[in-house]
Amino acid sequence: MAKLRVGLLFGGRSGEHEVSIKSARAIAKALSAEQNANKYEILPFYIQKDGRWLAGEAPEKVLATGTPLLESEQSTSSEGNLTSNPQAQTLSKWQSPSQVAQVDVWFPILHGPNGEDGTIQGLLTLMQVPFVGSGVLGSAMGMDKIAMKMAFEQAGLPQVKYKAITRTQVWSNPCVFPKLCDEIEAALGYPAFVKPANLGSSVGIAKVRSRQELEAALDNAASYDRRLVVEAGVVAREVECAVLGNDQPQASVVGEITYDSDFYDYETKYTEGLADLLIPAQLPDAIARQIQDMALQAFAGVDAAGLARVDFFYVEATQEVLINEINTLPGFTATSMYPQLWAHSGVSFPELVDRLIQLAIERHSPS
Incomplete structure (x- = not known):
């Protein structure tokens, strides 16, 4: 039987870019293990931090070295660089690249925003090719x-007690902010955890034990996301x-x-x-x-x-x-x-x- 061609999709624009590379290297090694080598062929695709998709030698180099690609190392070939201008992508970019068309099943291993939040899952769903993991709804939720x-x-x-708030409540009206903090203290007490709603790997999260720490943590979390959650400590x-x-x-x-x-x-x-x-x-x-x-x-x-x-x-x-x-x-x-x-x-x-x-x-x- 012909080998299944696995599109290993890694890198990405989130702060977990390097973690994604580590995960992709481990998966590539597992796909090359004795029990899998005759079943699967790896087609690596690397998304740079600027959103550019690369195929061919560039992602293979990243998998080999375990380090992100430097700007000076970017592929300049029309075949290797699937989206040379991220700001001007068109549907035609996706209609014929040979590497994309060859994929039988996708294995996205993109952590964080634009990787596990349903966005890339929506794109893969439109491609009508199987992919590992949850779909749009499960990923987004x-x-x-x-x-x-x-x-x-x-x-x-x-679950622990929590309060959902928005960036607008934190930043828009200085008169409302103290009241918001009063409500959080009354509902949850201290210690509490302030978190952006849509970031992974504990980015933007702070443990707070006082009004001063709460105010600073809310302001910081709001810089990462427009939706925030505060949880009671346990x-x-x-x-x-x-x-x-x-x-x-x-x-x-x-x-x-x-x-x-x-x-x-x-x-x-x-x-x-x-x-x-x-x-x-x-x-x-x-x-x-x-x-x-x-x-x-x-x-x-x-x-x-x-x-x-x-x-x-x-x-x-x-x-x-x-x-x-x-x-x-x-x-x-x-x-x-x-x-x-x-x-x-x-x-x-x-x-x-x-x-x-x-x-x-x-x-x-x-x-």
């Missing part, structure tokens, strides 16, 4: 923390569960994240040695099963597909489990929590990548 929380409420999943263990599947998904063993920093911020997530992953988490069996069940409910609640990692707070003092968030395109390096959870559940990294591609094809096929 999984990215927007406010929409996500509303979906969790609808599904009956317990003393709890942070545990995670991976989900794999489409209409009949499965949940992995439960893992736990431990760290010494004040909270699980960007630096702690991506600096080696600052956080430890404990798999499986040392939890009562009933609690572990509850977390797995809630992960599957959350997956269905946002209409996710293929893969997701669901994060929870376990309040040990009260035996309470609170859902935190769902990530529909989690980090995918060999040391990331998602593939490690499945490795401890009996699914190796190469097998996991293979199953995700097959799930993409299954979901795209007419029933």
Whole structure:
């Protein structure tokens, strides 16, 4: 049988560009592993930070080196550079590039805005070619923390108290801002977490313990997004569960994240040695099963597909489990929590990548 040509799409315009490259390298290695090498051919596509799409030698170089492409290294060939002018893209750019037309199934591994928020999923849907992961709705709801929380409420999943606000409330009227802070303090108290609604990897997130810190955090978060969420702080263990599947998904063993920093911020997530992953988490069996069940409910609640990692707070003092968030395109390096959870559940990294591609094809096929 002819090999399936997998369009490995990575890089992107978000602040998680470098993380995407690491994930793509791990996936490329898994696709080249012995059990997959005769099934798949990799066609890499690299999106630069300026939005330019590159095929051919340029993405292969990025995969080989693990570093973003410098401006001086950009491909100048008409075939390698799929969108040489991002500001003047037209439909004709997409009608005939040979590399795009050859793809049998897409594997987007773009983290953050323009990668896991439904935008690239909409483009891939228009191409009418299977792609790994959630569609437009699941991706958008999984990215927007406010929409996500509303979906969790609808599904009956317990979560921390929160308040959704907008940039307009923070910036437009100096007289309204103090009242807004009063309402947040009354509803949530301290400590609290201020977050942009649509950014990943803890970008723009701050833990606040006073009015002064709250005001500064709201102003900072508003510079990242027009929608913000403030959450009540909780003393709890942070545990995670991976989900794999489409209409009949499965949940992995439960893992736990431990760290010494004040909270699980960007630096702690991506600096080696600052956080430890404990798999499986040392939890009562009933609690572990509850977390797995809630992960599957959350997956269905946002209409996710293929893969997701669901994060929870376990309040040990009260035996309470609170859902935190769902990530529909989690980090995918060999040391990331998602593939490690499945490795401890009996699914190796190469097998996991293979199953995700097959799930993409299954979901795209007419029933």
